[in-house]
Amino acid sequence: MPKVFCFNDKFMVFIVTLLITFNVFPCDKTYENLQQMGFLEIENVDLLRRDYTGLYREYDNFIDLIDTDKEFFSALSRSEKEFVIDVDNCVRYCAAPPSYRNPNLHSKKINNRIYFQYIKEHYDLIKQDYPDVLQKSGCFLNHLTLVDQISKKYFATIIASLESRCPGITKIFYGNNKELTVVTKIVRYQKTQDWHEKPHFDKSGLTIIWDNDDNHQSLMLCKDTKNPTRAGLELPTRLFAESINSTSALLIGGLCLKALSYDIKPTLHYVGPIKNEYRHSVISFLLVPGIDTSAMQTEFIES
Ligand SMILES: [Fe+2]
Secondary structure, X not given: OOOOOOOOHHHHHXXXXXXXXXXXXXOOOHHHHHHHOOOEEEEEOOOOHHHHHHHHHHHHHHHHHHHHOHHHHHHHHHHHHHHHHOHHHHHHOOOOOOEEEOOOOOOOOOOOEEEEEEOHHHHHHXXXXXXXXXXXXXXXXXXXXXXXXXXXXXXXXXXXXXXOOOOOHHHHHHOOOOOOOEEEEEEEEEOOOOOOOOXXXXXXXXXXXXXXXXXXXXXXXXXXXXXXXXXXXXOOOOOOOOOOOOEEEEEEEOHHHHHOOXXXXXXXXXXXXXXXXXXXXEEEEEOOOOOOOOOOOOEOOOO
């Protein structure tokens, strides 16, 4: 079994500082790739297969903990409510507040996946006001903190490369904040014969789909962002799927860029039927702070 990595705070700060010292990846063609292919494959040298394997196992334990420890779940839920009561947080993360959602616990129409949305500022609140939640979560929340930090580094490089073609985009994504506004979501899908997700667009500005544990056999997208169709949905070609020293991540566009009139169309995508009992995935969404996305139509309706 691969080693499960546990990142304490000091080690994490050291790693992130080290990573920020270096450029992430050359992405001069980011704009062209998003325009012409609907995605950009990123060679992720910061998170390897063993890291994701550890993260998914920690998430399974987190779900078990919630199912068995009512006090823990109650405290986690209180922390979520406390986070959104803050007006600044509410405005900034209005599109995707921190939340744990299990269809067995919530009457949501989404019934085949359990997800947790990580937000750094929510993590800070947990750390300060709910130490028991942090302690009982083991390495899980710290591990997501690392993924979130890495996502901010990658997003920063990406938007810098888009600035010449999309003037003002850096300012829009940062707003008045020192850090980018990112939600990192981890999902556990459960087996079904039906499609797990309908073809849809993300509400984000940009999305990095980091990983899944089904050998990239379920996530499909449509390269034609100008005229997306269901028939055009296909597995994206990946160069780094088999790499030992890196993993393959995908950058796609979301609805916010279109709403801001930038010429990067959102990418139609979906997750198809899963053969295994579970499918785990981790994704980071770069939000535009303060933008109201409530009226955005994410579901794809073919004309
Ligand atoms: Fe999506």
